[in-house]
Amino acid sequence: MKNITTLKEFACTPDRFNGGHRLCPGCAHGMIVREVINATDDDVVVSTATGCLEVCTAIYPYTSWDVSWLHIGFENAAAGISGAEAMYKALSRKNKSFNPDKNVKFVAFGGDGGTYDIGFQSLSGATERGHDFLYVCLDNEGYMNTGGQRSSATPIGAHTTTSPRGRVSYGEKNRKKDLTMIMAAHGCPYVATATPGSKHWKDMAQKAAKALSTVGPTFINALSPCTTEWKFKPEDTVEISDLAVETCMFPLYEIEDGHKLTINYKPKNKLPVEEYLSKQGRFSHLFKPENRWVIEEIQKEVDRYWEYLLRREEAGV
Amino acid sequence: MATKYELKSKEIWDGNTAASHALRQAQVDVVAAYPITPSTPIVQNYASFLADGYVDGEFVMVESEHSAMSACVGAAAAGGRVATATSSQGYALMAEVLYQASGMRLPIVMTVVNRALASPLNIHGDHGDMYLGRDAGWIHLIANNPQEAYDMTLCAFKVAEDKSVRLPVTTNQDGFLVSHTAQVVEPLDDDTAYKFIGDYTPLNPMLDTSNPATYGAQTEEEWHFEFKASQHKALMESPAVIDEVFAEFEKLTGRKYNRVESYKLEDADIALVVMGSAYETAMVAVDRAREQGIKVGLVMPRSFRPFPYNEMAEKLKNIKAVAALDRSCPMGAMGALYNEVSGALSANGQAAIMTNYIYGLGGRDTTAEHILEVIKETNENAKAGKRVTDLQGFINLRGPKLSFN
Numbered sequence: 001m002k003n004i005t006t007l008k009e010f011a012c013t014p015d016r017f018n019g020g021h022r023l024c025p026g027c028a029h030g031m032i033v034r035e036v037i038n039a040t041d042d043d044v045v046v047s048t049a050t051g052c053l054e055v056c057t058a059i060y061p062y063t064s065w066d067v068s069w070l071h072i073g074f075e076n077a078a079a080g081i082s083g084a085e086a087m088y089k090a091l092s093r094k095n096k097s098f099n100p101d102k103n104v105k106f107v108a109f110g111g112d113g114g115t116y117d118i119g120f121q122s123l124s125g126a127t128e129r130g131h132d133f134l135y136v137c138l139d140n141e142g143y144m145n146t147g148g149q150r151s152s153a154t155p156i157g158a159h160t161t162t163s164p165r166g167r168v169s170y171g172e173k174n175r176k177k178d179l180t181m182i183m184a185a186h187g188c189p190y191v192a193t194a195t196p197g198s199k200h201w202k203d204m205a206q207k208a209a210k211a212l213s214t215v216g217p218t219f220i221n222a223l224s225p226c227t228t229e230w231k232f233k234p235e236d237t238v239e240i241s242d243l244a245v246e247t248c249m250f251p252l253y254e255i256e257d258g259h260k261l262t263i264n265y266k267p268k269n270k271l272p273v274e275e276y277l278s279k280q281g282r283f284s285h286l287f288k289p290e291n292r293w294v295i296e297e298i299q300k301e302v303d304r305y306w307e308y309l310l311r312r313e314e315a316g317v
Numbered sequence: 318m319a320t321k322y323e324l325k326s327k328e329i330w331d332g333n334t335a336a337s338h339a340l341r342q343a344q345v346d347v348v349a350a351y352p353i354t355p356s357t358p359i360v361q362n363y364a365s366f367l368a369d370g371y372v373d374g375e376f377v378m379v380e381s382e383h384s385a386m387s388a389c390v391g392a393a394a395a396g397g398r399v400a401t402a403t404s405s406q407g408y409a410l411m412a413e414v415l416y417q418a419s420g421m422r423l424p425i426v427m428t429v430v431n432r433a434l435a436s437p438l439n440i441h442g443d444h445g446d447m448y449l450g451r452d453a454g455w456i457h458l459i460a461n462n463p464q465e466a467y468d469m470t471l472c473a474f475k476v477a478e479d480k481s482v483r484l485p486v487t488t489n490q491d492g493f494l495v496s497h498t499a500q501v502v503e504p505l506d507d508d509t510a511y512k513f514i515g516d517y518t519p520l521n522p523m524l525d526t527s528n529p530a531t532y533g534a535q536t537e538e539e540w541h542f543e544f545k546a547s548q549h550k551a552l553m554e555s556p557a558v559i560d561e562v563f564a565e566f567e568k569l570t571g572r573k574y575n576r577v578e579s580y581k582l583e584d585a586d587i588a589l590v591v592m593g594s595a596y597e598t599a600m601v602a603v604d605r606a607r608e609q610g611i612k613v614g615l616v617m618p619r620s621f622r623p624f625p626y627n628e629m630a631e632k633l634k635n636i637k638a639v640a641a642l643d644r645s646c647p648m649g650a651m652g653a654l655y656n657e658v659s660g661a662l663s664a665n666g667q668a669a670i671m672t673n674y675i676y677g678l679g680g681r682d683t684t685a686e687h688i689l690e691v692i693k694e695t696n697e698n699a700k701a702g703k704r705v706t707d708l709q710g711f712i713n714l715r716g717p718k719l720s721f722n
């Protein structure tokens with residue numbers, strides 16, 4: 001694993017993933033990708049679903065990827081990497097490896113659209129089949145590449161272009177799908193949540209290293225604040241990530257062998273969700289008197305879920 | 318190392334068994350597949366070969382055909398030999414990924430056991446699935462019987478993996494009529510078959526991690542056109558390789574294949590164009606018609622893509638009337654064979670009278686008697702020197718006669 005001591009280093013190191021890509025300034029996708037694929041000394045082969053990461057990093061004749069990289073479509077990053085992993089196994093067994101003295105790790109990246117929604121079947125299938133790969137969901141809670149439409153990862157109350165706020169609408173009506181738990185229910189040996197926050201980037205790097213050294217399908221759901229569609233200043237990405245954790249809107253935990261849950265960070269003073277919501281334009285309408293009740297509902301749900309995590313951890317199941 | 322499978326010089330195989338043995342002999346590194354009638358036995362046979370140690374590749378039993386083709390793309394880009402099989406709805410579900418596979422120039426081989434597309438649901442043979450994949454950038458080879466299903470599958474690897482081609486190839490066989498009909502097949506022994514195909518050396522394998530490769534990049538208006546044009550060029554120039562492979566195969570087996578097959582065309586006045594198992598039925602009809610004094614012959618594109626325009630026109634140069642038989646409902650147009658053959662003729666200044674017949678949808682029986690009727694109608698056109706029959710007719714359709722002009 002690369003010895004990196006500061007977040008800035010992680011944000012800028014050219015290793016394996018070069019700058020000069022077209023992700024928006026302040027986009028968290030690049031930070032997460034760089035951390036994940038540098039969390040191992042082994043070589044990596046990456047597949048990426050259609051989405052912001054893909055369209056911004058491999059525009060012919062350029063590529064940001066200094067590792068082997070494959071993009072097929074929006075819904076098949078997991079199936080694609082499962083094929084590559086199967087080929088690795090086959091060629092290794094037949095003594096036809098290209099680099100016999102190197103280990104190769106397989107990593108797939110998908111947005112929340114490519115993971116929670118359209119690519120869910122492909123991910124579930126590849127996971128159930130037990131391929132040895134890490135899948136990382138870059139969860140920015142919407143279809144950002146296509147202009148910020150809702151996904152099943154969009155939280156209640158968020159304005160998106162297909163769940164817009166309006167005279168009679170407070171934005172998204174459905175609760176965010178609990179994908180991390182669904183992935184744990186597949187019996188994956190390792191599942192975790194992560195954020196690129198100022199306090200938690202090391203947690204993310206450790207989780208990536210752990211996932212990559214685990215044999216079998218592993219999954220990391222990484223919150224990826226989107227400056228453009230969440231409407232916050234590009235320089236606030238890290239702060240927003242921190243607030244997601246401090247308010248328990250996006251708790252950091254990991255689950256081993258499908259059941260053993262550990263909370264990786266417990267805020268000393270759990271901040272009210274307002275602290276997180278008020279920093280983002282996508283929630284600004286919730287602060288109108290007629291929508292205030294939505295914030296209360298969000299708070300109740302966050303409290304309930306946090307309590308559930310604490311009790312589950314305590315119960316050791 | 319895979320165990321050798323002792324084969325007799327003559328086996329009784331149906332088309333599915335024949336194709337499975339060809340995949341086994343090619344020592345495919347990764348097969349990713351999903352079952353669907355009537356190609357399911359290929360997937361099952363392959364699983365049994367694996368269970369008995371006759372293949373040592375990876376078999377990825379995916380959760381859908383979309384993932385089957387996606388895993389094939391991942392595996393092929395990783396850098397090894399890849400194959401799969403499907404039919405009908407499975408082929409339709411793959412449609413998006415078919416284009417992605419060919420766009421990345423990955424030499425995947427797929428046996429398509431042709432079957433109708435729903436709705437209404439139907440498990441029997443027609444060419445609806447093959448026609449759906451027409452423009453997907455694959456080479457499509459046609460097999461009319463189990464022997465050809467075996468032969469075409471071996472040839473497919475050699476064509477696909479040729480460095481100047483690097484394109485995916487389908488080998489098509491009719492559902493049930495070929496896939497489930499046992500006939501005598503003369504296979505090659507395992508070593509000879511593998512030697513014919515040869516080792517595969519991939520270009521830019523992702524698993525050569527010291528030389529990272531980027532697959533599936535974004536190209537917008539500056540580059541997309543050039544990529545697509547070069548892909549088309551590879552397809553248009555692939556006949557040279559297909560011919561070479563067929564010639565080598567003939568040397569090895571004595572079985573001769575051509576990009577345009579023909580039957581009794583030399584002295585013919587009229588011809589039928591037909592693809593798949595109906596070609597063999599049509600041979601019987603041609604013999605009967607000739608007993609009645611009608612000089613008729615047959616042609617078939619063995620490679621549906623790339624379409625052999627010039628060879629087709631050359632074969633038909635003395636023909637006065639042509640009936641193109643399409644086994645797919647064209648839905649608001651003439652059938653694909655009608656269109657391609659008409660184009661081939663007009664491009665070469667030939668003016669045979671063209672008619673179109675739709676037949677065999679969803680496994681509807683088409684007998685030599687039915688085809689004899691078509692021959693007689695086509696002969697009317699030749700005698701009259703102009704079209705006196707319907708432009709498009711339907712063979713063996715129930716209810717009142719249906720035709721379009």
Ligand SMILES: Cc1ncc(C[n+]2csc(CCOP(=O)(O)OP(=O)(O)O)c2C)c(N)n1
Nearest residue numbers: 050051052074111112113114142143144145
């Ligand atoms: C089959 C298919 N349907 C729709 C699209 C259009 N599309 C491309 S990217 C995208 C949204 C991506 O959202 P997400 O996966 O969350 O990634 P993000 O861009 O937000 O990082 C959509 C809808 C597509 N490319 N393919």
Ligand code: SF4
Nearest residue numbers: 024027052226227228
């Ligand atoms: S729209 Fe959002 S996710 Fe996409 S590149 Fe910009 S900041 Fe990143």
Ligand SMILES: [Mg+2]
Nearest residue numbers: 111112142144
């Ligand atoms: Mg998204």
